[in-house]
Amino acid sequence: MARSLTLNDNEGAAAESAGGKRGFWRSRAVRTLLRDPWTVLGAVIVLLFVLMAIFAPWLALYDPTLGNILNRLQPPSAEHWFGTDGLGRDLLSRILYGARLSAIVGFSAVILSGAIGVFLGAVAGYYEGWTDTVVGRAVDTMLAFPGILLAILVLAVLGPGLTSVVIAVGIFGIPTYARVVRGTVLSVKRLDFVEASLALGNSHPKILVRHVLRNSWAPVIVLTSLNFGTAVLTASALSFLGVGVQPPSPEWGAIIAEGRQYIRVAPHITTITGIFIFATVLGFNLLGDGLRDALDPRSQDR
């Protein structure tokens, strides 16, 4: 995922026009976004996912944790669109509530890693010198570590559960933010207006926040979309491995872990739930990819 996410003057202008209310739909960035059908598909999937997460209690016809054991392992039918699981619980209702859990994990993890990563990257890129060396080494160390082992280790320390998963998955995303923001800050701070601001007597922290970071947001947004997908994927993998969110919680990975034992008699549990994880992550990745093309005029190789 180390494609170039740099920024130039044009883009600053595009960002400005995209930020303003007037002409938002006509700005170059938005037009590029809407022109690509795959980006639109990604945006639609993300929207549906968010709606599922918000309206799960109204959309679900059954209780996601209560089942009728006499009605277990039923294939999809008119009554249970996605069938039932090993305890006779309605799979559709579980998946709807699972979207809620995935959204909570994704959202919180992205905020956690974004806040820490952007801070570290900005400080490292702006001040350079020893701060840069320390942050750079820390990022190298984290990347030298297979992410999932790090997450499992964190979960072993904190114990399983939703909050622990958020922390484990959030830590996972810090180095990518730090690296990308460092790169853009390095290039933005060499622009003339930064020097002008310094000449006007503004302090470094003020310039960093007011000017440099403000003009570095495009890659952060792209990365947030991509990292949201990764967070959903990692969280479900951790639950599948049995160290994340625990059953009977309808977390998608946990549903698949439970469904795995019925793979011969009721493969629909595993298959259908997995399609939801796949589609959600795909949506965020397509959207992130489209955003990158729209926000970075130089990556137009499509």
Next chain:
Amino acid sequence: MYVARRIFEIIPVLIAVTFIVFVSVRLVPGDPARTIAGLEANEVTVEAIREDLGLDRPILTQYFVFLGKALTGDLGESYYYSTPVIEEVLRRFPATLILALAGLAISVVMGMVIGTLSAVNKGTALDRGTLVLAIAGISMPSFWLALVLIIVFAVNLQWLPAGGYGTWQHLVLPALTLGLFGAGTIARLTRSSVLEVLRQDYVRTARSKGISERTILIKHALRNALVPVVTVLGLQLGAFLSRAVVTETVFGWPGIARLTVTAVLDRDFPLIQGAVLWLALVFIAANLLVDLVYSVIDPRIRYA
């Protein structure tokens, strides 16, 4: 000279990784001494075992003892298996290596073939399909892909075993699970670098000399496409290992990734430390290998 400098640079990272792992495994709730002693043991026995394992000493002392021994190849003894950790690690590593190489081969071959085809057929449905396939590949949960492959090829068609280790049949599904993930990304990279090369003057020269399109593709385009592919392989090693953890778990593959996960769950301190140290070393060695492969593929790259 270059290799020596790289190895030197890597030492602080290695120390940091092992130290973090060392400290965090000791933060894990649960007392290994009590686990080993069993439920009925009295406090004196537990204390004796703790002393025996060195767990009563300050954490920094424990760490330096570990480092000192690690330098001589002694990674301690597994609490769970009661065998030297180094033996356990070396016993499990070949399975992971085989799986990784097979997965890598699938990724590279599939990715480069599809990427080249899509570059040659730029703008067609095949080309657009490749771009989407690349994103689909990284969006797919590997545990789900593994289970779907099992449902199709092991349960329904009954062509291949659903898990286990030993023959080539056991390798096919895990290697596919691991390999399909990278294939899309590599296809996409291959596509853009082949397109880049085909625009170059020397390709036009080659064409005007009457050299066949196939030779141009293989001799110029693919050779140049290898550089970014190798870079990405190096960068994605971490993600690759993460996928290996899940893949080995689903298929019951007796590799080192699964060993590490069970070691964490078993609170097997020496085994966790040893396995992570080993994985970090492999990771670093692979990255070094990637750098060296560069200069072989592209003689223009030389390290001062």
